[in-house]
Amino acid sequence: MQYTLMFYMSPDEFEARTHPDKQRAFWAGFLPYMKAIREAGILVSGAGLQPPESATTVRVTDGRRLVQDGPYADTKEQLGGFAIIDVPDLDAALDWAARYPAGPLGVVEVRPILAPAGSPVS
């Protein structure tokens, strides 16, 4: 069963990823975490996302386009990256979510992957 771990980050954490003084501490936790997921043989795919200010939101309603700067959701914590993992069940996925080296405001959302249309749901 595949699950997506969505890593929500505070503005501080987004900053820490590239800040000259703070990035070392950030990656010292995050890289070993991703490595552990890979070495457990459960990683399907994953990526880190650039900060929310880099987002562009596109909406097409009744043929009218509305393009805006910024992310869709207006929340303090924003999606900063994700990993899709293949594990036996949700309990196992939550075990991996708990290991995410989040800052004090970081949150991991875990969601099962929707099986492709027409394929049997595992």
Next chain:
Amino acid sequence: MTETEQLVERVARQSYGRLLAYLTSRFHDWAASEDALAVAFSSALEAWPRTGVPDEPEAWLLVVARRRLMDEEKRTRVQSDAEAVIREAMSGAERAVKCGIPAERLEMLFLCAHPAINPTLHTPLMLQAVLGLNAERIASAFLVRPSTMGQRLSRAKAKIRNAKLRFELPDQSQLPERLGAVLEAIYAAYGAGWDDLPGFDKRGRGLADEAIYLGRLITDLLPDEPEAHGLLALMLFCESRRLARRSADGEYIPLGVQSIVLWSKEMIVDAERHLWFASTANSIGRFQLEAAIQSVHACRAVTGFTDWDAIALLYQALVQLAPTVGCRVSHAAAVAEARGAQAGWQLIASLSLAEVRTYQPYWALAGHLHRLLGRKQEAVNVFQAAIGLCEDGSVRRFLARQGLTL
């Protein structure tokens, strides 16, 4: 919180398990008994500020809950004469409260850890049955989706009802095995509460306190069982160090360098008393051995050093009794302290990768031993693996510092 709310909460803490055990033993329906008790407690919140707190709050709650359950039973029958029902219920409830209703709680603990119930649910059932914790709280402690935990608990209760699992004490021949399951479940509750450090748990009492409460309960109810005393001693030894496990700024402090001033002397004395009492039965068991290991650690407060030879020997006995990965890793750590890193390394080298892949303490120990043996690159890699499997930020930072000092 109002005064009444505080009082109801106190009564709930003291009596919930007893009342639920009493009702379930008579009505044979756990879920319905729980619902009835919930109604009783909410009625109390509503009625007591107006009528004053009754002399026997437990009896009052029992009356309301029983009335509710009897109403359920009679739903299809003729409308009952409420007053007669209350009179009847009151007399039974008063008798029950006066007799202290102690026995059913023990039966409830055995029911929760019944072999027909999935072992992963023993502890959650116990926390709900005896302490009245809700599914959300239990789910967080065991890292399970709350709605899933709720469903699992409901299914387990339905199974108890449908399979008519008996609400009674196991006979003497089955007692050791059945008691083992009860003790394991209590210890699992303690383990889940181990990470609730001061300042982190804002819900009042932590799960560790609840587990110790259960440990005391079981030694009160079965005072002659050495393993019950062993378990209580083990939990008390561990708990005595709670304040010493983190520095003032929240950093991880390993056991060997904890400040003994911060250990709770009362808890250590209490633990030693239970361990000594257990040993008089001359029947060694897993929990007594684990408590004995912690007792050796506690001795550092008096002697100023840790007797690693003694600890290694106790772990060796424990490995023979319960050769779990956790136990074998701890044994290797003790042997490394007593007889050098190479001797410890030989022991963990026998573990297979499949066994230890996601077991964080193995990687932390392996990194430590690589470092002592001068294998710098291996140490760096293995510390990374330990960091990647870590759930606790302070331990993660501790391991990162270990890796940096290479």
